[in-house]
Amino acid sequence: MKTVKIIIIALFAIVLGSNSYAQMTDHSKMDMSKTSTDSKMDMASTKTETIKVSGNCDMCKARIEKAAKIDGVSKAEWNKETKLLAVTYDPAKTNTDAIEKKIAAAGHDTEKVKAEAKAYDKLPSCCKYR
Ligand SMILES: [Cu+2]
Secondary structure, eight states: OHHHHHHHHHHHHHHHHSTTHHHHHHHHHHHHHHHHHHHHHHHHHOEEEEEEBOOOSHHHHHHHHHHHOOTTEEEEEEETTTTEEEEEEOTTTOOHHHHHHHHHHTTOOBSSOOOOHHHHHTSOGGGOOO
């Protein structure tokens, strides 16, 4: 620990002695604060939830994931076997109700929102899950 301190002090003295001291520290301070706040915001601003969505095949998967990717959704992945959709979204921009409504409009039942017959009828025969 002592050696580290001495090295830091020595480096600081060298930097202090140079003409560009003020500029250098200003830049590094700005960059550091910017990156740290950015990463904090990313972590705090997204939420991942799992929603049960009815479907059969890979075509369903593509349709469900496409429908789920509304504004504010950064990631949507549906599992054909478990019928679970994992969505990562920004709670300030959207919510699971909006996502589920959009999926139901594409013809797929979700936990809270059921697809209307009109939307369901449009599905190709391989995708009829009811
Ligand atoms: Cu399908």
